Amino acid sequence: MKKTLLVSVAVLALGACASTPVNTEKLASSESSMRGAEEVGASGVPAAKLHLQLAHDQNAEAKKLAAAGDPRSEALFARSEADAELALGLARETTVHNEALKAAEDLNAVKSKGAP
Numbered sequence: 001m002k003k004t005l006l007v008s009v010a011v012l013a014l015g016a017c018a019s020t021p022v023n024t025e026k027l028a029s030s031e032s033s034m035r036g037a038e039e040v041g042a043s044g045v046p047a048a049k050l051h052l053q054l055a056h057d058q059n060a061e062a063k064k065l066a067a068a069g070d071p072r073s074e075a076l077f078a079r080s081e082a083d084a085e086l087a088l089g090l091a092r093e094t095t096v097h098n099e100a101l102k103a104a105e106d107l108n109a110v111k112s113k114g115a116p
Contacts, residue, residue, distance in 0.1 A: 023066070026077035030059050033084035040091045048090035055084035 034055050042048035062076035 023074055023077065026074055026081070027059075027063070027066075030055070030062070030077045030081040030084065033081045033088065034059065037084050037087040037091060040088060040095070042087040042091040045091050045094045048087040048094070051083045051087035051090065055080045055087060058083065 034052065037048065037052050037055070042052045058076050058080035062073045062080060065076060066073035
């Protein structure tokens with residue numbers, strides 16, 4: 001009886017150690033990408049906002065999977081990072097596009113005044 005109990009406890013202890021820990025590098029990379037997208041104003045660009053929200057949702061789900069020892073969490077962290085990077089790119093594109101429009105307007109204003 002004692003031997004069976006000891007073996008059971010040992011198996012449970014080994015099983016607990018075998019769970020997959022959160023990959024802190026992938027977690028940090030995903031969260032860093034989300035912060036970057038937020039800092040450039042992704043939440044103000046509709047398409048970027050959507051991908052930023054997806055990144056947050058995937059990151060939260062990946063944390064749950066990692067806590068449960070599910071190795072699929074790494075793929076979900078990668079998807080979260082990719083969506084955050086896309087949100088960042090879309091936000092930057094919008095900023096550059098708006099700056100280009102402003103520069104074109106300024107150029108047209110200068111042209112309409114005429115050159116001396």
